[in-house]
Amino acid sequence: xxxxxxxxxxxxxxxxxxxxxxxxxxxxxxxxxxxxxxxxxxxxxxxxxxxxxxxxxxxxxxxxxxxxxxxxxxxxxxxxxxxxxxxxxxxxxxxxxxxxxxxxxxxxxxxxxxxxxxxxxxxxxxxxxxxxxxxxxxxxxxxxxxxxxxxxxxxxxxxxxxxxxxxxxxxxxxxxxxxxxxxxxxxxxxxxxxxxxxxxxxxxxxxxxx
DNA sequence: AAGTTGATTATCT
DNA sequence: GATAATCAACTTT
Numbered sequence: 001x002x003x004x005x006x007x008x009x010x011x012x013x014x015x016x017x018x019x020x021x022x023x024x025x026x027x028x029x030x031x032x033x034x035x036x037x038x039x040x041x042x043x044x045x046x047x048x049x050x051x052x053x054x055x056x057x058x059x060x061x062x063x064x065x066x067x068x069x070x071x072x073x074x075x076x077x078x079x080x081x082x083x084x085x086x087x088x089x090x091x092x093x094x095x096x097x098x099x100x101x102x103x104x105x106x107x108x109x110x111x112x113x114x115x116x117x118x119x120x121x122x123x124x125x126x127x128x129x130x131x132x133x134x135x136x137x138x139x140x141x142x143x144x145x146x147x148x149x150x151x152x153x154x155x156x157x158x159x160x161x162x163x164x165x166x167x168x169x170x171x172x173x174x175x176x177x178x179x180x181x182x183x184x185x186x187x188x189x190x191x192x193x194x195x196x197x198x199x200x201x202x203x204x205x206x207x208x209x210x
Numbered sequence: 211a212a213g214t215t216g217a218t219t220a221t222c223t
Numbered sequence: 224g225a226t227a228a229t230c231a232a233c234t235t236t
Contacts, residue, residue, distance in 0.1 A: 069234060085215055086231045125218095135216050175215060198216095 008033050008042060008113070010158040013151070016078030020095040020102040023077075024050040024189050027093065029165045032109055034141040035156040039117050041141045043109030043131055044162045046194040049173045050187040051092070053101040058176040058183065061101030072149045073101035080150045080157060082143065088135030091143050093152060093159070107174070107188075109137045110196040112162075133198045167192035169203035 008031065016023060025048075033042040053061025053073065060070045060083070072081050073094055081092040081103050096102030109131045111118055118130055118140035131137035138144075143157065152158045173188045186204045190197045 065235090067235070084233055086217090086233080088216055088231090090216085129217095133216070139217095 008040075008160045010153045010155075010160055013076075013078050013153050015159070016076075016093065016095060016152070017097065018095075020050045020052050020104060021187065023093070023095045024048040024104045024187070025168060027104060027106070027159070028168060028189055028191050029162045031112060031160040031162040032106065032137075032141070033113075033155075033158050033160050034143060036142055038142075039114055041111075041114035041117055042160070043111045043113075043137065043141070044191075045106055045108075046110045047106070047108035047188070047190040047197050049105040049107060049189070051103045051105060052096070052187070056179075056182050056185075058173065058179040059101070059103070061103075064101070066101070070101060073103055074099060075149075076151075078152050080147045080152055082138075082145055082148045084145060085135065089138045089144055090134045091138050091147075105134065106137075107134045108132050108190075108196050108198045109141075110194055111140075128195050132196045164209060165191040166209055168207045168209065170205045170207065171201055171203045174199055174201075 027045050027048050030045050031042050032045055051059035053059035054064045061073050072079050077095045077097050079094040081094050082089055092103040092105045094103050122140050131140050147157050150157050169190050169192045170186050171188050176183050
């Protein structure tokens with residue numbers, strides 16, 4: 001068995017030029033590709049969350065907190081925003097365009113290429129635990145702070161076309177209990193029924209794609 | 211000095 | 224499968 005990656009070509013930068021909520025949905029089913037010296041890893045994006053600052057209390061850019069850390073959120077759509085959370089690195093796609101600090105957090109991927117390499121990076125885990133969480137797939141794909149600010153249209157890290165999900169579930173975001181009413185916004189999107197989704201909560205709504 | 215989440219392991223069902 | 228306890232780093236003020 002081998003992994004052929006013939007079709008893993010980057011999407012053009014225009015893809016990222018759409019409203020954040022729309023982009024969060026459009027990213028579902030796309031592939032996230034990371035190229036390293038050890039080889040290529042890729043996976044279908046199966047879970048995303050939209051963060052729409054400065055009015056979104058859960059966003060790092062809430063209240064226009066423009067700092068060294070959030071700086072990249074104020075720039076062009078399609079850049080990578082990575083941030084460190086204790087031992088984990090979390091990965092976001094910048095959206096909203098120049099001057100609007102918005103982003104889409106990628107929470108889970110479904111491996112498509114380089115699975116053996118991912119497993120070697122996460123020895124103790126197998127099956128869905130390989131990549132079913134925002135800190136898990138970054139480790140499996142070796143996405144780090146070095147990717148901060150990288151435009152996602154070229155190696156070593158980019159978004160490629162994937163497949164069109166049959167059904168998208170929509171619900172509340174995860175892990176933002178302290179964010180007031182922002183915690184209720186239905187800004188989490190996942191591919192209905194995919195095993196690699198990080199948490200199985202009830203959807204507020206399910207959209208069937210034609 | 212305070213604020214910020216997710217991964218892992220263990221335990222019990 | 225679900226839940227609870229525990230562990231770990233960096234950014235901003």
